[in-house]
Amino acid sequence: MNRLANWVAALLLMFSLNGVSAAEVLLGPGDVLRLSVFGNPDLALETRVNEAGNITFPLIGEVAVAGLSPSLAGKKIGDRLESGGFVRKPQVNVLVTTLQSQQISVLGQVNRPGRYPLEGKRSVIDLLAMAGGISADGGDTLNLLRKRNGVTTKDVVDIIAMMRSGELSQDYELAGGDVVYVERAPRFYVYGEVQRPGNFRLERGLTVVQALSVGGGLTPRGTERGMVIKRRDTNGKLLSFDAKHDDILQPDDVLYVKESWF
Structure with missing residues (x-):
């Protein structure tokens, strides 16, 4: 697990331990x-x-x-x-x-996916901590699916932003039947004249020059001149354009490093 994931897991555990409520669980069908x-x-x-x-x-x-x-x-x-x-x-x-009725499903990229009993008041952070935190392949956001009064809603919770700011307005209180789903972290691709071509986790604000470093740097034949970013638009059309050092990569971008002719 990378350093950021370890930091988030530690904070999740801290918030979970500080937020445990002594309130009793409410009974429901199946209990x-x-x-x-x-x-x-x-x-x-x-x-x-x-x-x-x-x-x-x-x-x-x-x-x-x-x-x-x-x-x-x-x-x-x-x-x-x-x-x-x-x-x-x-x-x-x-x-x-x-306790069958008051359970919450925690799915996707967490260390211990499964169904967890809702004992007392529990929030998104509590359930992530119970599921062992976000795994190394997990993204920075999660989807929260809730059904209230017959209406299903979906909220996207930015865990990293919440932890960094300390603003817990999105640390929603959960109820039985809720689903917490952590998606896989976005990826980007580097190929051509780099030491380690392949796909890598896309960190926030990653620039082209940082992506080159993730790929191990240039090979002796590589050049930073004429690098190309290949990206699909909202209609799925593949676009190609010259890459500048400070360009910010987006999910599923492909960075191609050309061979130097000199």
Whole structure:
């Protein structure tokens, strides 16, 4: 992993540790719960929240628990047991054994892609830290897909700019079902009379002369005169133009270094 990626990973971990919340997770469909009532072992139950967000509990029947924390779900069940005259001052404990509903997918160029439980309040930075940070091939930005009230939105989050500025307005709070996707870093290509032709990671603001350095410099036959940049426009048409030392390369640019005739 390059030095910048290490720096970002360290900052992600720092923000994650500083931002952990003690708030309880909210229950939802698919979650597996283990319930017990103090002093009433016959009421112990392990069940799954159904698609409607309900569970069925002995004596009181169906109980809506989706959107409640485990403690509030326990209180709701206890109130129903007491109001029905089944248990006097019941103490109901609700333990989540499998957190299926409140999970977030972290995909793409991260070190540990997968699905992660949303335990308490979590933000984009928290989830990146849980996924081991952005991998060496990861880009500086990520896509955040969220569905709210039946509408899916996509936000592009510039992680590097956020870390450098300390402005965390794009460190969005996440909810179950959100998807964080880190794209591969953009590349550029160098070929012709350079020591190491090939494709390389495109850092921000990379100039032609810096690209030559990344490619190992010129061969004894190479010349900086007459270098060419090949680039596709928005319509996919390939354009070629003379390259100047301070030209800024763009994603998928090809820098061609010609052979000197003298």
